[in-house]
Amino acid sequence: MQFETLPGFREFYPEACARRNHVFGRWRQVARAFNFLEYDAPVLEPLELYIEKSGEEIVSQLFNFEDRGGRAVALRPEMTPSLARLIGAKANSLKRPVKWFNIGEHYRYERPQKGRLRAFYQFNVDIFGEPGPTADAELIALLCQALQAFGLSAGDFKVRLSDRDLWLLMLAAEGLDEAGSATVLGIIDKLERTDRSKTIEKLAPVLGEQAEAFLGRIEEAIAIRDFDRLRAYIENLPLEGDLAAQAKARMEDWAQLLRNLKAAGAGDFIQIDLGIVRGLAYYTGFVFEAFEASGAGRALAGGGRYDALVKKLGGPDMPAVGFAMGDVTLVDLLESKSLMPEYMQRPEFIAIIGGEDERDAALADAAQLRALGYQVEYPLKNQGFGKQFKAANQSGARFALIYGSEELERGVVKVRDLTAGTEAEIARDQLLQQVPALLESGLES
Known part of the structure; x- marks a missing residue:
């Protein structure tokens, strides 16, 4: 019924x-x-x-x-x-x-x-x-x-x-x-x-x-x-x-x-x-x-x-x-009067995750970012990078935080501007300090 x-x-x-x-x-x-x-x-x-x-x-x-x-x-x-x-x-x-x-x-x-x-x-x-x-x-x-x-x-x-x-x-x-x-x-x-x-x-x-x-x-x-x-x-x-x-x-x-x-x-x-x-x-x-x-x-x-x-x-x-x-x-x-805006909630960051070890790192960073009030999304199930990037572009997120095995080994996270397509690496222990400038000015070319 x-x-x-x-x-x-x-x-x-x-x-x-x-x-x-x-x-x-x-x-x-x-x-x-x-x-x-x-x-x-x-x-x-x-x-x-x-x-x-x-x-x-x-x-x-x-x-x-x-x-x-x-x-x-x-x-x-x-x-x-x-x-x-x-x-x-x-x-x-x-x-x-x-x-x-x-x-x-x-x-x-x-x-x-x-x-x-x-x-x-x-x-x-x-x-x-x-x-x-x-x-x-x-x-x-x-x-x-x-x-x-x-x-x-x-x-x-x-x-x-x-x-x-x-x-x-x-x-x-x-x-x-x-x-x-x-x-x-x-x-x-x-x-x-x-x-x-x-x-x-x-x-x-x-x-x-x-x-x-x-x-x-x-x-x-x-x-x-x-x-x-x-x-x-x-x-x-x-x-x-x-x-x-x-x-x-x-x-x-x-x-x-x-x-x-x-x-x-x-x-x-x-x-x-x-x-x-x-x-x-x-x-x-x-x-x-x-x-x-x-x-x-x-x-x-x-x-x-x-x-x-x-x-x-x-x-x-x-x-x-x-x-x-x-x-x-x-x-x-x-x-x-066409004065009512169309609303879609968009995360500021979406994580792209390589495997379980990378997921642990992504979750740890996401927890700290969320505690500061930032909107962070990440995939709940394991998927290939291709599907994850497609979902990231569809989400409307501004930045992707990419966690691969190489990035994890070097203690960095790769940040991609999903609008401009530019990328940069940020040390994970500097991520929280870098985020305000990142959101205000974007990635430096």
């Missing part, structure tokens, strides 16, 4: 695993350049953790079950709840701002399709303890640099920037209360994927006969791409007193965020787009999503500010902002 992989899950044969590790390596490199610390958390968590964060409707999207201890558990669909729990448990002892990142596998029980699988990896990056827009700017700049690290440019992706706080002010100007605003934001979040008539139909229970006129005003706001236009739009809202003061302060936050992003070299990637709402109710301020510049395909990354979540999950009141980037849509984009 031939077993098949479960739907929505992936195998990673060596070349695919190397490509995956290439992605992970770039993510780690950028996170560490911004001085973020790596953490990890359990892949299996209490089901209640996700219900508390996202509501009962999340259960249908999870791999959840009752364990042998009678506990309701779930494979993690995302990292944020686990992270908020970890931060909350140690909040008093953590030096702020807390800058952490994680690369981990996540699981969602949903229909597999292009850009979305049931098992996927995410790059999660978060800052805790800093309420101002400088933290938002740091995260968005890191996101832009992470995508640039793969060779993507401003012509390939954009980060669409919006603001839940601004939306609440805009909806307050429409006379909506907190419950009505929450309902409307959920509708706006799906605006791009819903027919206009259907959207009006969904708005009607909240706005009645004003639903269509309201949608027109919303569409006007969503079309804004310029900060000066956005500021003029907000200044013209019918807000008074504390709400007017909040609107003014919020535009100052916008100005600082955009200034910091420009200074950090991310300005060309930013696109103001109030159509981004991020449907999850726990977002509390700036929200953003990275998309391919053409607008095709799914979001490459998404995130925003979630200042209330740590407290909601039992921790102290602690501001937070973060984003997650998935590997599936990213790799799809990189492959479409």
Whole structure:
């Protein structure tokens, strides 16, 4: 019987695993350049953790079950709840701002399709303890640099920037209360994927006969791409007193965020787009999503500010902002742009062995080279020199270390550059000292 992989899950044969590790390596490199610390958390968590964060409707999207201890558990669909729990448990002892990142596998029980699988990896990056827009700017700049690290440019992706706080002010100007605003934001979040008539139909229970006129005003706001236009739009809202003061302060936050992003070299990637709402109710301020510049395909990354979540999950009141980037849509984009390198692991050295005595010498040298971190291959069975040289050339190795009876008798190893075809002899007791120069400069002619 031939077993098949479960739907929505992936195998990673060596070349695919190397490509995956290439992605992970770039993510780690950028996170560490911004001085973020790596953490990890359990892949299996209490089901209640996700219900508390996202509501009962999340259960249908999870791999959840009752364990042998009678506990309701779930494979993690995302990292944020686990992270908020970890931060909350140690909040008093953590030096702020807390800058952490994680690369981990996540699981969602949903229909597999292009850009979305049931098992996927995410790059999660978060800052805790800093309420101002400088933290938002740091995260968005890191996101832009992470995508640039793969060779993507401003012509390939954009980060669409919006603001839940601004939306609440805009909806307050429409006379909506907190419950009505929450309902409307959920509708706006799906605006791009819903027919206009259907959207009006969904708005009607909240706005009645004003639903269509309201949608027109919303569409006007969503079309804004310029900060000066956005500021003029907000200044013209019918807000008074504390709400007017909040609107003014919020535009100052916008100005600082955009200034910091420009200074950090991310300005060309930013696109103001109030159509981004991020449907999850726990977002509390700036929200953003990275998309391919053409607008095709799914979001490459998404995130925003979630200042209330740590407290909601039992921790102290602690501001937070973060984003997650998935590997599936990213790799799809990189492959479409021919930016995903083909990987083949190649040894630096491959031994060519004459007989058993020579094998002993080759193994002794290989052990020392491997202990220093060099990649060394040698034949596991006895073969003639011809077959061994053919295998050596096919391996992609840079150098062959040739151990014949004459070389063994004289205490040397013959080194052949498999690309240039040049050869030289090196005393075996000098091999370790000669290797760094050999790899850097090759064989001297």
